[in-house]
Amino acid sequence: MIGVFDSGFGGLTILSALLRELPEYDYIYLGDSARAPYGGHSKEMVLQYTREGVQNLFKRGAKIVILACNTASALALKELQKEFNSKDRNILGVVAPIAESVAAGGHERVAIIGTKGTTSSGAYDLEIKKNTEGCLIKNKACPLLVPLIEEGWSHKMETRRVLKSYLREIKNWHPDVLVPACTHYPILQKEMQRIMGRKVEVLDTGTIVAKSLKDYLARHDEYELTRGGKREFLCTDCPEHFKKWGSKFLEEKIDAVEQLI
Structure with missing residues (x-):
């Protein structure tokens, strides 16, 4: 099992x-x-x-x-x-396999969004740098997303506004890949892709x-x-x-x- x-x-x-x-x-x-x-x-x-x-x-x-x-x-x-x-x-x-996938993709600018615990731990930075050199990494904590999703608000306009606010800084940084480093975030995958645009790959972490x-x-x-x-x-x-x-x-x-x- x-x-x-x-x-x-x-x-x-x-x-x-x-x-x-x-x-x-x-x-x-x-x-x-x-x-x-x-x-x-x-x-x-x-x-x-x-x-x-x-x-x-x-x-x-x-x-x-x-x-x-x-x-x-x-x-x-x-x-x-x-x-x-x-x-x-x-x-x-889940950190190691996702980080290995990022490294294998040859990405140069990697944006990571997650909870405060995940982004402040530096775990993704460490694992990505084990497998590749020279890429730039930016972490962004998005603490409101999980409570909103757990309450069933994933499709509400308020959640979309919060997500857009979080991603504004990330988008202006011009990453080539976005890592949704939280298991709740796939619920918002399509909205993330819409906000970030077609030039940014939003990883399917699952x-x-x-x-x-x-x-x-x-x-x-x-x-x-x-x-x-x-x-x-x-x-x-x-x-x-x-x-x-x-x-x-x-x-x-x-x-x-x-x-x-």
């Missing part, structure tokens, strides 16, 4: 991409909806919350856990890999992560991953709300959500 952990609904965009690339596997998803978003929390709190989520997913039978949340990947991944990784289980993040995992599994057969196409959904608060809005992120109906106590 493959586990996917996120601070809320956003990681369902990653799960949606995984289901397209690797539909045969069993998946268990945990959204920490009671404590979302993670972007404004300290590194210590993000580490604690993510540790609890990973523990729950391993207890439920996951052999690989994907930290879909960019903030968790940036702030907690390396520490938790030291704590949990063994020969038959592993924790993977597909990048899914293809990276597919490649990883092809090279690692030591994990006993069940293949029955089953899906299980867990959250830490308001399961009915999670079911309603989570279905929009997943782009298919979620029939049942279990609340963890």
Whole structure:
């Protein structure tokens, strides 16, 4: 079984991409909806919350856990890999595969938008510079986007205005690629592309992560991953709300959500 952990609904965009690339596997998803978003929390709190989520997913039978949340990947991944990784289980993040894709694209001016936790961590800068030299990187925190999206306001004019305001500075910097470094942001992908224009590539981060995992599994057969196409959904608060809005992120109906106590 493959586990996917996120601070809320956003990681369902990653799960949606995984289901397209690797539909045969069993998946268990945990959204920490009671404590979302993670972007404004300290590194210590993000580490604690993510540790609890990973523990729950391993207890439920996951052999690989994907930290879909960019903030968790940036702030907690390396520490938790030291704590949990063994020969038959592993924790993977989203920062490295996305950064590798940026480097492979030969981009010269890279703009990154995300939560305060992600953009201030420097995690993307570090990973991108591991794989390429000479590119310029600009980070922009967009703290209002996740709360607006979680409230179901992704299609409201107010959200579009906030997004346009955030991207104005980025657009004036003239990047050739925009990295939406938050799992919630694919909901606004088309609007981002419209604002940035055709000359700027807005990365499809979910597909990048899914293809990276597919490649990883092809090279690692030591994990006993069940293949029955089953899906299980867990959250830490308001399961009915999670079911309603989570279905929009997943782009298919979620029939049942279990609340963890």
